Amino acid sequence: MTLVAGLDIGGTKTLAVAIGPGGDVVATTRGPTRSGDPATVAAHAVATLGELAGAAGIEVGELAAVGIGLPGIVDTDRGEVRHAVNLGIDRQPAPLGRDVEVATGVPTVVVNDVDAAAVGAVELLGGHDSDLAYLSIGTGVAAGLVLSGQLRRGAHGAAGEIGHVVLDPSGPECPCGQRGCLEVLVSGPAIARRWPAADGAPVATHLVTAAAAGDEGAMALLAEIAGHLASAVQLLALAVDPQRIVLGGGVTEAGPPLADAVRSSLAARARAVPLLAELALADRVTVLPPGAAPGATGAAVLASARWSSQAAVT
Amino acid sequence: MTLVAGLDIGGTKTLAVAIGPGGDVVATTRGPTRSGDPATVAAHAVATLGELAGAAGIEVGELAAVGIGLPGIVDTDRGEVRHAVNLGIDRQPAPLGRDVEVATGVPTVVVNDVDAAAVGAVELLGGHDSDLAYLSIGTGVAAGLVLSGQLRRGAHGAAGEIGHVVLDPSGPECPCGQRGCLEVLVSGPAIARRWPAADGAPVATHLVTAAAAGDEGAMALLAEIAGHLASAVQLLALAVDPQRIVLGGGVTEAGPPLADAVRSSLAARARAVPLLAELALADRVTVLPPGAAPGATGAAVLASARWSSQAAVT
Numbered sequence: 001m002t003l004v005a006g007l008d009i010g011g012t013k014t015l016a017v018a019i020g021p022g023g024d025v026v027a028t029t030r031g032p033t034r035s036g037d038p039a040t041v042a043a044h045a046v047a048t049l050g051e052l053a054g055a056a057g058i059e060v061g062e063l064a065a066v067g068i069g070l071p072g073i074v075d076t077d078r079g080e081v082r083h084a085v086n087l088g089i090d091r092q093p094a095p096l097g098r099d100v101e102v103a104t105g106v107p108t109v110v111v112n113d114v115d116a117a118a119v120g121a122v123e124l125l126g127g128h129d130s131d132l133a134y135l136s137i138g139t140g141v142a143a144g145l146v147l148s149g150q151l152r153r154g155a156h157g158a159a160g161e162i163g164h165v166v167l168d169p170s171g172p173e174c175p176c177g178q179r180g181c182l183e184v185l186v187s188g189p190a191i192a193r194r195w196p197a198a199d200g201a202p203v204a205t206h207l208v209t210a211a212a213a214g215d216e217g218a219m220a221l222l223a224e225i226a227g228h229l230a231s232a233v234q235l236l237a238l239a240v241d242p243q244r245i246v247l248g249g250g251v252t253e254a255g256p257p258l259a260d261a262v263r264s265s266l267a268a269r270a271r272a273v274p275l276l277a278e279l280a281l282a283d284r285v286t287v288l289p290p291g292a293a294p295g296a297t298g299a300a301v302l303a304s305a306r307w308s309s310q311a312a313v314t
Numbered sequence: 315m316t317l318v319a320g321l322d323i324g325g326t327k328t329l330a331v332a333i334g335p336g337g338d339v340v341a342t343t344r345g346p347t348r349s350g351d352p353a354t355v356a357a358h359a360v361a362t363l364g365e366l367a368g369a370a371g372i373e374v375g376e377l378a379a380v381g382i383g384l385p386g387i388v389d390t391d392r393g394e395v396r397h398a399v400n401l402g403i404d405r406q407p408a409p410l411g412r413d414v415e416v417a418t419g420v421p422t423v424v425v426n427d428v429d430a431a432a433v434g435a436v437e438l439l440g441g442h443d444s445d446l447a448y449l450s451i452g453t454g455v456a457a458g459l460v461l462s463g464q465l466r467r468g469a470h471g472a473a474g475e476i477g478h479v480v481l482d483p484s485g486p487e488c489p490c491g492q493r494g495c496l497e498v499l500v501s502g503p504a505i506a507r508r509w510p511a512a513d514g515a516p517v518a519t520h521l522v523t524a525a526a527a528g529d530e531g532a533m534a535l536l537a538e539i540a541g542h543l544a545s546a547v548q549l550l551a552l553a554v555d556p557q558r559i560v561l562g563g564g565v566t567e568a569g570p571p572l573a574d575a576v577r578s579s580l581a582a583r584a585r586a587v588p589l590l591a592e593l594a595l596a597d598r599v600t601v602l603p604p605g606a607a608p609g610a611t612g613a614a615v616l617a618s619a620r621w622s623s624q625a626a627v628t
Binding site for chain 1: 445459471472475476478480481482483545550552555556589594
């Protein structure tokens, strides 16, 4: 059986899936990310592929293709990554694709993790909604766009980078140099600053739990964050108008209460603004099932597509 | 010779072009719009086509296809328009495409005017940059998107409707029900409220002239408006990342000083925000040559494409 591997290498953890020809998941692994410099990231990817292949009962070299999603600016054509700050990769392009190909002998595609997650979300939603934005809310905030079935990277690879759109010019300072960016209002670190959790505990879950228990400060903060996320949904709908807007990333691991709060905020806007009512924003907000791995899935789908098109040519 | 007609029916004036097979403009007309109800708009379109055909030396029935761009929500598949408020067309769909086809016997395509202008901008820039946003700044404010050569209308026909993205939550009230929308900050009526011109004079030209003459109030207002337009450019670049962002619409008839002020604002942001410097926003801002008619041109291009594809099928 021909298997394709997809890796989602995050700042702290790595998810991997091996999928078969029909898109069925044959094996998965999950573990901590080892990083610090480009060579360590490449070695970590190769080791992860070894574990994944073992779980699927094959040798690494038997994989048909490998897709690797990771945060940073990715040049997919060259297989290079830069500015993956959480992994120890700086502005110097790291040739991750070539390194993994050399070590494994398997054709390897490197993609931005949020772009991969958007493609994965299409797959995980059954492939029927091939027009969506995947809004990743974690350490960083950015969207991946699949428009009419095509991944939109943009002329400078920046499509969907709405984390640095200013929502409130009088808002808090963002490390980027602006004030009131979406990212500085809703990211995991932004929530942690205002509602600190015990070391390592998931900050959004901590906040949602406190709000559910009736803590008024937590309820107010949750409503405020949901309002900013509603602004992000509105922004995506007015700018690119995708059929669905999927909320994902670490912050959404807090579960249904966060997405429900975003929908409530959108419903309130629709009551006040007829234009927004026509856009049915609340109905378009979707979350993936618990345990879904859109980044790894999408990386595998993209690797599979690239491999198929090359196989067709040769 | 096979000619295709394109009409751009605005709230006050109508531009029409007849283009030949190579995209060359064979005839143009320009005149006041007659509107007030759907039947009057249809009759106005038919009369304009008669004038245009006369200028091209043919009968209307000899046109290969007609494209009509107009403000409002357009269902191109059905040839229907609604919410074209400035033309006297309300929420009841007006069957403009069918009415013009019946009167002329020529296949007719109806499109949103800003979408048409985006397609026209691609044509007028030589067809090389087929990835752009056309930001129309007039009575309303909205963008048309051509992404990788494809017109992006969006799942609800709202792609590019960034006029109602909130730039400043503490800004002035917008008729839409929100505060500080892009449209209420930079539209023609918004400028007129703050820098009134004599009845009927172009408000942006009036403002730019006063600023050039050294009026400090005018200079400050021009810088403020340019700053909001820079925010719109940034928003488009971060959301969809088009190769070019073309400024158009009535407000840009003020000429180079407005576009220059927008570029200055973007350059200042780039100096303060490294992320924005990487995106080279000022370099992407383009204006079309004086006298260009992107809406009419794009309507003709879209009609031509539709007509060719149908001709190819039959």
